Amino acid sequence: MRAIASEARKLLSVRLWWILLIILVAYVGFTAALLAGLFGALGDQLASSPGAPQLPVETLPPIVYSTATAVGYVFPLILGALAVTSEFRYQTLTPTFLAQPRRGVVLAAKGLVLALAGAVFGIAGLAASVGLGAPLLALTGNATGLDDPDTWLLLARAVLAMALWALIGVGLGTLIPNQVGSIVVVLAFTQFVEPILRFGASIWDWTAEVGKFLPGAASDALVGSSIFTSSGTGTTAVQSLEWWQGGLVLLGYGAIVTVAGLATTWRRDVT
Template sequence: MIAAMRSETLKLVTVRLWWILALILLGYVGFTAGLLAGLFGALGNQLAASPGAPQLPPESLPAIVYSTTTAVGYVFPLIFGALAVTGEFRYQTLTPTFLAEPRRGVVLAAKLVVVGVAGAIFGVVGLVASMGIGAPVLALTGNDGALGSSETWLLAVRIVLAMALWAVIGVGVGSLIPNQIASIIVVLAFTQFVEPILRFGTSIWDWTAQIGQFLPGSAGDSLVGASFFTSFGAGAAGAVSLEWWQGGLVLVAYAIVLSLAGLATSWRRDVT
């Protein structure tokens, strides 16, 4: 297992994919966090005076700003995990890997661990962006960035955990759909179109909201405990009603089911 993990680590760090995605994540999350902090930090009083406007207590702003790491950035570790698998099918690097370690379950387990650690690093990168830009902008607008609060740092830990789980889920997706183009299309279509529509649709009735809370994105928001989307009505009827540990368990379940399905199907086929 240790040898397999060492091999998987070398596969990741010897290509440019990880740091290119990390740089894009840094810029994307930083821009979004700064925009939200500036917009809602500066307009807080006007929003509070407008009955039809979304009401955001000042104490909730830091969590919303910092959680942009997962709210808009979770797709990066998800794609990274999928590419970590599909790239091996595309370039046939699985052939020498399986010759060196014929136990394919061990290879997949090692990849899950290594990519999960990489996902946690993506989470740290996202927090550097959201906190590094969001906190100063909040301060400039007269709001407390809450960097001295233990709740903020517990939020940060949950964000890192969520990003690690999204990367592991990406490995499961890539294992189940080994075609690189198809897996990326599925990931983007589901995260950017299908799930947002489902979350909005299930929020209409209470009984459907109880089902919608188990969607991957809803579970991720529950794990983190804050999200820009849930704060502004995208599933406000109950999308974040799970406890943080329950949301984490739901994401773990998705990762296990997808990985086992991939192990039982495409991972067992001839890769040459």
């Protein structure tokens, strides 16, 4: 409990978490409002245009609300990575390990605190996507889906997905303690490498079977909806993972990078 309290104090005593939170809310809110306004108001016109992206009306609310994870997952990922790498950079791990020599306890406490922070990021992102998306859907004559229990289950799974992304960030920061290096890896993979891999994997069935196990695809499967999986791109008919399978895959990524970091970098001298 002392380790958990210490990690929570470290996180809350710096500006990083609320700066990322503000950017997340603004980014997700803008994206959700754009999707709700565009596809809600122009649904009929887009449906009559052969080259336009096609989104069935019943899938529009989940797509709008899931922008919290579809475009916002990078923020808890970065938060988790920076929570670890900043300790290496500023050598605050030295007094931490002197006070608690069991390094596994320190890492477990950090993972728990950051998972809770990721869940908070998820709630804030959903407040932005639902808070701005639902009124625009209603104004454009579309159902908001807020009276559907499946929508609320989607929102709960989105919070879980954001918590798991924060855990992956902790593991990545443990494995790559260099702050610049870890952020470059996060941004390069999430913004360039994985989107390209997911698009390439959608061309053939056998590659799609592999591509659905990518972290972003697993996250979308866990949540149950995403603009990237509902836009009609790709030529395969391969089904995505079940929501619980996507959650296990995402948890597996977090476990792999965390155990790898615990067995290597985390055991080295820090000063």
